[in-house]
Amino acid sequence: MEDEKIIELYWLRSESAITETDKKYREHCMYIARNILNDISDSEECLNDTYLAAWNSMPPERPSHLSAFLAKITKNIALKRFRYYTADKRKKSAQVPIDEISESAVSTFDVEDTSDLKELAGLISDFLRKHSKEKRVVFLRRYFFFDSSEQISELTGLSEDNVRKILSRMRKQLKEYLTKRGVKV
Amino acid sequence: MNGDDLIDAVSMVDDDLIEEAAEYKKEGKGHIVLIVSAFAASAAAIAVVNNLPGYTTDPHDFEVDNSVQTVVTTEASTAETSDTGDDIPYISSGIGTAPFTEPETEKSSSASYPVTNEVTEAAQIESPSKTAAPPSPSPSAENVRTEADPVTEPHVITEAPATEKIVTEATHPEESQTLPPRPVPSPDPPVTVPERPTPLPTPMPETTVTVPERPTLSPDPVLPVNRENNTFDHATLSGKAYSKKCVYTFDESILNEKTLNAFFESVVENTGVMAPVKTASEVSSEEMFLLKCGSADGQYYVFLNDSLSAEEEDKIFKTLGITEFN
Missing domain, CATH: 1.10.10.10 (Winged helix-like DNA-binding domain superfamily/Winged helix DNA-binding domain)
Structure with missing residues (x-):
């Protein structure tokens, strides 16, 4: 489905917005989360949080690049979680960059x-x-x-x-x- | 300023730059997929050609085989190029390549029939120039030589194109369907099929998954669902309808760690809200889920599937030890 249509579903508060987002961008977001967290289970939770954040921000947001918009949300959530985990000890994955x-x-x-x-x-x-x-x-x-x-x-x-x-x-x-x-x- | 600040700032760079970096991946993977699928298409085309009813095992026909392969590969590549635009590539894992090969192979196989016939004919026309050199068991080749010029046979092959033309014309009768059966060449000359590189899937960048020591995250007390005025008493989870039944304080140990996203529908404002919910280990999420309530530890709203009967609901309450309803 085209990004504009997916965004429209968010604006219509349709549940299928999440389904369509998941179909199209799941791997994209999982990749970012996994690169940072280096853990599948954490990344899946991060993905859920991303969908929730997307749901809560559209409307009023109407991103011109949905993939970049989701990537930013995922990255921020994953980094937040990463920093929480690594407050005491450092994990290698994201720390290097x-x-x-x-x-x-x-x-x-x-x-x-x-x-x-x-x-x-x-x-x-x-x-x-x-x-x-x-x-x-x-x-x-x-x-x-x-x-x-x-x-x-x-x-x-x-x-x-x-x-x-x-x-x-x-x-x-x-x-x-x-x-x-x-x-x- | 430190590295974290810079990383946060990089997270906020312009969307088009991020898109560009993500798209770049798509192009890169696309090419790899293209090559792999082109190989797959050629392999399929060869298989089809080999199985054609009129296909002979004459070693010289391998020339024909190669021509067919080239044509089909080109077609597959063109089709693929137009396809790549729509899909999102995945990034780590080369995901999305699997469903791709199947239709392509189909397409190329069906397309190969007419191409094969044409090329086979063309190759048969050309064949005398090639068949004359090695000792060929083919009677047609012998006929050609005797009819055209049995004395100057080598000249026919190497020199004048005019002579070649005569030879070509002489081969036409061979194309008719009533060909005399070819004698099976007893010891087949060793045929070396050109080795084709096996298309290997591009290796996925492997991420080592370590078993995490999971510290428990502090529960976020602020959730988007308004719980004060009972406007979000109905919800949907995986397409099933649920209704709020009661509030209960659970022992956290019976709750599953993984969260799901449920949709809550406001009967007052006619809006929907998504919120993370939990499930209990003893009851299936198809029957029940729990929504965090307030900031007290373990306090949750209990949502039950609308399709459950009163007895089934009682059974769940008993399982969880819920005796009093708030």
């Missing part, structure tokens, strides 16, 4: 609320648009979808070594970019 990207963090910029995050997200979007499609994909596959270098290599056809180099370079460039943009530096 988080540790990696922290290289790009600008220490003088404090993220205090959502508006700061939105500002930062806007800058990252601009930063990504300055790169080639391939590099953007590599970056987002790693830090949005939490893919491993191996998965990215398989997807893009680049060697794993190349993927790691691209990511390393982009992290450095991101740090410079954020610093130059003077994010409250």
Whole structure:
């Protein structure tokens, strides 16, 4: 079913909105959740929460990209759960990308609320648009979808070594970019 | 700012960029699927050709076989390209590839019949130029040689195209249905069928699943269902209708950990709300589910399937030890 029709079902408060979403996007969302949580049972619960969140946000939301909208919800829920689980001990799956990207963090910029995050997200979007499609994909596959270098290599056809180099370079460039943009530096 | 903040910010980047990264996957997988299905289609086409009634085991016919394969493969590829646009790829697992091969194979097999016939004819026309070189047991090949020019046989093969034309024309009678039975060539010359690479499914990126030590999540006391004014007394779960019966404080140990999503219908506002519900280990979710009530530990609304009789409801209450109704 087309995304617009699925969204319409949400607006009509029809139960089949969830069924159709599940049919079309289950694997998409499960993939993201599993990459972060590394556990099928947790990922399934995360998926249920995603559907619930989607149900509660449409209406009033009418996303232009349903797949990205669901991906964001899933990722946020999975990360929240991941952080809850790893408050004491670290799980390996999602922690690696988080540790990696922290290289790009600008220490003088404090993220205090959502508006700061939105500002930062806007800058990252601009930063990504300055790169080639391939590099953007590599970056987002790693830090949005939490893919491993191996998965990215398989997807893009680049060697794993190349993927790691691209990511390393982009992290450095991101740090410079954020610093130059003077994010409250 | 730390890594978590950046990860949160990356979660909020523009939708079109996320879509692009997700789509990129689709394209990538599509190509792999395309190649695999093309191989499958060729294999199917070969199988069909081999089973055709008029198909002979003449070794030279393998040339025909290859031509057919090429044609069918191209068709399958075209069809596949137009197909890939609709499906969502899956990402980790190459999911969605399985249902894909079946119709394609069917399509290519049926399409291969007319193609096969045409190509076979074409190949038969061409065959003398190829059959003349090795010692062929085919009587038709012998006829051709004697009729055209028995003396200058090698020239027919290697030189003038005009001579070849004569040879080609001479072979036409061979195409008629009343062919004299071919003598079965006793020791078949060894035929080497070109080895085709076996299409292997692309390996799925394996995720190692570890058994989690699961800390219990604190129950979220805020749920979207309004429980104060009894407007959400009716619900649907997996297409079955349920109604609220009572409130009961359960021993949490009898509740299943997994949650399900039920739809609650407001009789007042005429709206629907979805909320996570639990089930008890001793009663099937087809008969009963529980909706968290307030913030007290273990307190749940009991929803029973509307199709249950009074006796069946009593039986469930007894099983759960519910004696007083709130």
